[in-house]
Amino acid sequence: MNNFTYVRAASVKDAVKRAVADHHAMFIGGGTNLVDRLKVFLDQPSQLIDISRLQMQSIEKMTDGSLRVGALVTNTALADHAEIRRNYPILTRAILSGASQQIRNVATVGGNLLQRTRCPYYYDTAFPCNKREPGSGCPAATGINRMHAILGASDQCVAVHPSDMCVALAALDAVVEVTGPKGIRQIPFINFHRLPENTPQRDSNLEPGELITSIILPPVSFAKSGVYLKLRDRSSYSFALISVAAAVEVAGDKIKNVRLAMGGVAHKPWRATEAEKFLIGKPADIATFTQAANIALQGAKPLAHNGYKVELTKRAIRRALTVSAQGGGIA
Template identity: 70%
Template sequence: MKNFTYGRASSVEEVIEQANRDRNAMYIAGGTNLVDRMKAFLDEPSQLLDISRLEMQSIERTQDGGLRIDALVTNTDLANNANVRRDYPLLSRAILAGASQQIRNMATVGGNLMQRTRCAYYYDTAFACNKRQPGTGCPAINGINRIHAILGASDRCVAVNPSDMSVALAALDATVEVQGEQGQRDIPFVDFHRLPGDTPERDTNLEPGELITAVVLPPMAFAQSGVYLKLRDRASYAFALVSVAAAVELSGDQISTARIALGGVAHKPWRASEAEAFLQGQTPNQSTFEQAADIALQEAQPLAYNAFKVDLSRRAIRRALAVSSRGGGIA
């Protein structure tokens, strides 16, 4: 680990200016992933800009009835927020399905969005990795790739995004508020994370020096029926093999709107837009859900060790849709 300086930010504007002066500086809040990465020699920042004491810790109603969640709200506080539990239960459940209580107490909303893949090849500097060192190659493609991507991967990178919370935010059509030297801008959640393409070193569409300030949830009445289903190798404290955030809005006997996002399958939280479009106007039954699941996975390209994820994803989608169409709850 290289020596670095550490300083506490006194304002958003000032810390952004500091970050823009030094491209090797990094923001730190909870540090639950960044510190691990530094210890593994994956990140070697010149300075850590500690934003954790900035006044960005509240959750407030927006004028249109949604929620504005400051970037420094801890995962624990967000999951336990009464409005979130009532109006967006899938978000609460997604957060509680991840990490451990201790980590959730430290981790923040903004940091959760910025966590990087847990691909074992990325995490060990004994291996080449295009994400860590662009152009060196991806040994995971022909290696032990059981936990890797089945959707949207490239010949440069097959890593998956590890976040649970982000899968729920993708399904909820959230917006990410970011601030940079040029001022503030909004990024639709589905455009926040990137597919690997030729530049797997870039996880997100944040510009250098930009800081996440908030995540905004639009009002969504049917989110109360939302479901988060996480399938993994042990009952707690493991990343998703496959996860699904889903919500179904019914109008009489028909589905009027559906949302499906998948975790553990791609380099970003994966919105199954075509499957959502198909569900519109359909009758909620097993056959419908099966067709939707098939559509969601039709582009899947499994690797040597992860073909099971295709089938598991389909099954998880069917289950999540079925539970949501019955009003939600634990899937």
């Protein structure tokens, strides 16, 4: 770990001001992923700006029925919140499927959005990595890539985003509220994270100095039917091979509304918008869900060792949509 200075921010404005003054500074809240990266020299900040005591730890109902979740709300607090469990159970299920209880007790909502890939080539500095050092190469593309992307990858990077929470937030049309040197702005969740393209070192569309202050969850009446299905090598404390967040609203025997997002398949949580469009007005049956799954994976480009993900994801989509259409619950 390199030498750095430490300062405790007095306010959001103070934190932003300090980050703007030192472009090599980093914010730290729970630190559950950042500290790991510091230990292996993946990040070498000149300064850590501690934001953990700022007033961003509440969950508040807004006048339009949305919920504003402070960026420093812990994963445990969010998953256990009565309003979340009642109206956004898909989010509770996603959170509880990730990490360990001890980590969830410390990890923050804002930090969850900014956690970085667990690609072993990224973490092992003996290998080149375009995410660590742009232009150095992507050994995962031709190496052991069983866990890597099948959608949205580029020649520069085939890593996947590791978050479970973020897959549910993508399905829920969440909005990320940030404060920066130019003031407050809101970023639709599907636009917050980036695909690698030619800039794999950038995971998000945050601008320099910007700090996540809250996540806004819009009211989604049919989110109560939400399902989060996570497939992994072991049932405890393991990142997803693939995951699916689905919520289906059925009127009569036809699909009235639907949300569908996937994890473990791309550099960002992957919203299956074309499959959603196809599903509207169709019968809520296995034939329809099979077609939707095929549409969701039609652009898949598997690598040497992860071709299994294509069929596995299709089956998971069919399962999640079916369970949600039947009223939801644990998939």
